[in-house]
Amino acid sequence: MSQGTSSNPWLDLAFSPVRGLSPYVPGKPIEELERELGIQGAVKLASNENPLGPSPSALEAMRAHAGAVHLYPDGNGFKLKQALAQHLSVAVEAITLGNGSNDVLDLIARAFLGEGRGAVFSEHAFAVYPISTQAVGGIAQLAKALPADDPEQPRGHDLAAMRRAVDERTRVVFLANPNNPTGTWVEKGALHGFIASLPQDVLVVVDEAYIEFVDEESDFPNAISWLAEFPNLIVTRTFSKIHGLAGLRVGYAVSHPQVADVLNRVRQPFNVNLLALEAACAALADPEHVRRTRELNRAGLRQVREGIETLGLSALPSLGNFLCIDMKRPAQPIYDGLLRQGVIVRPVANYGLPDFLRVSIGTEEENARFLSALRVVLESSR
Ligand SMILES: *Cc1c(COP(=O)(O)O)cnc(C)c1O
Numbered sequence: 001m002s003q004g005t006s007s008n009p010w011l012d013l014a015f016s017p018v019r020g021l022s023p024y025v026p027g028k029p030i031e032e033l034e035r036e037l038g039i040q041g042a043v044k045l046a047s048n049e050n051p052l053g054p055s056p057s058a059l060e061a062m063r064a065h066a067g068a069v070h071l072y073p074d075g076n077g078f079k080l081k082q083a084l085a086q087h088l089s090v091a092v093e094a095i096t097l098g099n100g101s102n103d104v105l106d107l108i109a110r111a112f113l114g115e116g117r118g119a120v121f122s123e124h125a126f127a128v129y130p131i132s133t134q135a136v137g138g139i140a141q142l143a144k145a146l147p148a149d150d151p152e153q154p155r156g157h158d159l160a161a162m163r164r165a166v167d168e169r170t171r172v173v174f175l176a177n178p179n180n181p182t183g184t185w186v187e188k189g190a191l192h193g194f195i196a197s198l199p200q201d202v203l204v205v206v207d208e209a210y211i212e213f214v215d216e217e218s219d220f221p222n223a224i225s226w227l228a229e230f231p232n233l234i235v236t237r238t239f240s241k242i243h244g245l246a247g248l249r250v251g252y253a254v255s256h257p258q259v260a261d262v263l264n265r266v267r268q269p270f271n272v273n274l275l276a277l278e279a280a281c282a283a284l285a286d287p288e289h290v291r292r293t294r295e296l297n298r299a300g301l302r303q304v305r306e307g308i309e310t311l312g313l314s315a316l317p318s319l320g321n322f323l324c325i326d327m328k329r330p331a332q333p334i335y336d337g338l339l340r341q342g343v344i345v346r347p348v349a350n351y352g353l354p355d356f357l358r359v360s361i362g363t364e365e366e367n368a369r370f371l372s373a374l375r376v377v378l379e380s381s382r
Contacts, residue, residue, distance in 0.1 A: 017115075017137040024127055028344045042342040043369050045360040048180065048210075048322050050244030052296060052363075054279065055289035058245060061282035062275045073274035080277050083284050084252060088224055093257035096264060099271045101209060101238040101251025106132045108172060108234060108253070110266045112203055113138035118169035122157040124182050124351050126207065129174040138172075141165045145182075154316055155353070156184030159194040166202060173198065176207040177221070178214070181348045181358045183318025185214075188221040195230050203259070205234045209251075210320040212242035212290055213297055220319070224254055231256040239276075241321065242293050243283040248276040297321045300361035307371035311378060322360045324348065331357045337377035343370050 011019055027046025034042050077097040085092045098104035109132035113119055119133040123145040130140050143161040148154050157175060166173065178185040186194070195204050206223040214220045223235045238251035250272050253263065283289070304323055305315060315323040327334050335347045335357055346358040359370055 015137065017134050021131060021134055022350075024131060025350060027346055028339070030344065033339060033342070033344055037340070037342070039342055042344060043362065043366050044344040045362050045366060045370055046344045046346040046358075047246065048241055048320065048360045049246050050242060050293055050321075051300075051361070051366060052244060052289070052293055054244040055283045055286040057282040057286045057289075058243070058279040061278040065275060065278045069274055071274065073270050073272060073277055075269045077272055077277055080250075080272075080280050080284075083281050084254075087284055088254060090224065090227065090254055091257060094227065094254050094260055096253040096255070096260045096267065097272045097277075098251045098253065098267075099273075099276075100240060100246075100249040101207070101236045101253070102128050102132075103249070103271055104236050104251055104253045104263070105129065105174070105205070105207070106135075107263045107266050108203070108205060109133055109136050109138060111262050112171050116169065117171045118167070119172045119174060120162055120165045120170055121174040122162060122179070124155055124179070124353060125157070125174065126176050126180050127351065133172075139169060141167070141170060146184075152317075153184040153186075155182050156317075157186055159186060159190055163194060163197055166198060170199075170202050173202060173204045174207065175205065176209065177223070178210045178319040180209065180320060180322070181346070181351050181353065181356075182316050182324050183320045183322060184316060185220065185319050187219050189219075191221050191223070192226065195226065195233060198232065200232055203232050203234055204230070205236060207236045209236070209238045209241055211237065213294055213321050214319045215294075215298070218319075227254060227256065231259070234259060239280045239283060242290050243280070244289075244293070245276070245279055245283060248273070248279055250276040250280045296363070297361050300364065300367050303364065303367050304359065304361060304371065307367070308374070311371075311375060316356075322358050324353065324356050324358045327355050327357060329355060331355055333381065334374075334377055337381065338370075338373050341373035341376060343373040345370070 030042050030044045081092045081095045113136050115137035118139040118141045120141040121129040122143050143165040146156045146158045234255040236253045240246035315325045348356050348358050
């Protein structure tokens with residue numbers, strides 16, 4: 001190999017936009033921390049997973065189909081698409097299944113972005129948008145977030161700034177509602193006006209990974225209800241969060257059928273595995289598990305918010321299953337201290353939030369573990 005400019009000669013041979021990418025940093029796995037510290041019983045509140053686990057019916061479906069994994073899955077996901085179409089009151093042809101919704105985001109980038117084509121997203125937005133955009137040579141068109149002292153959505157998405165960032169290069173807008181890692185959201189009227197203001201040949205992706213955690217009474221948009229009005233709208237959702245199937249990797253997009261047709265052309269033939277297809281169908285048929293999870297989360301949000309306030313801290317507003325907590329100083333040492341207490345949370349410096357830690361809402365006991373570990377760490381670092 002010839003020597004290039006980096007220490008990895010293969011990196012010099014990679015597609016040039018790929019050279020500038022850094023790998024996505026996931027939450028630290030529990031086993032890894034337990035191995036490193038030689039401890040047991042660590043708690044992970046780092047990846048917004050469902051603390052109740054999967055629905056019992058999803059588990060049962062996986063067991064029932066485990067003996068069939070020598071067979072390829074249904075590449076068209078017929079049964080799951082039928083179930084989703086009915087659940088969401090949309091046409092089967094509107095649905096694109098993915099290996100997690102991250103896969104769908106990647107399909108969108110591969111199909112509609114590429115060199116010279118831009119994607120608009122906000123500062124502090126989900127990390128997969130810049131990765132998927134840059135991996136195909138697209139241009140990241142970053143919009144500044146709302147200021148830290150915004151009275152309603154501090155550090156939330158600034159729709160006016162996002163609209164201004166759209167220019168003739170823009171092909172896609174990515175927007176998570178609620179957003180991860182901030183937890184902030186945009187309301188119905190504002191989002192509707194934003195989408196209506198976009199040129200009709202710019203696709204807008206509304207990522208609703210956390211929508212099932214949102215209380216139905218609030219003025220929160222369900223973007224799927226606007227699909228008939230906006231042919232350039234793509235709504236993505238996942239079974240990883242409230243349905244508790246993150247380890248199986250299954251998510252989907254709902255869009256105009258002609259947009260779905262394009263996504264389907266770049267999709268790998270068997271991108272959703274057989275057990276995931278079965279478990280997702282079963283999860284969808286268990287609204288009780290979803291309801292229980294939502295209620296646990298609501299109580300947990302309150303518990304953690306009150307707990308950190310007692311410690312003199314505050315968090316950004318959140319409608320998700322996590323809180324983005326302002327440590328009011330560099331958060332990395334607090335993260336490290338929490339690890340030593342056996343509690344894994346998520347540093348978000350790579351999201352432009354070096355003073356914040358994101359903590360997922362767990363069971364009442366896990367939340368209490370986090371709060372007491374945080375107290376110990378804060379006291380010992382005085
Ligand atoms: C967790 C998350 C997803 C879901 O990812 P999967 O690939 O479906 O597991 C998508 N978008 C956002 C904003 C998320 O936080």
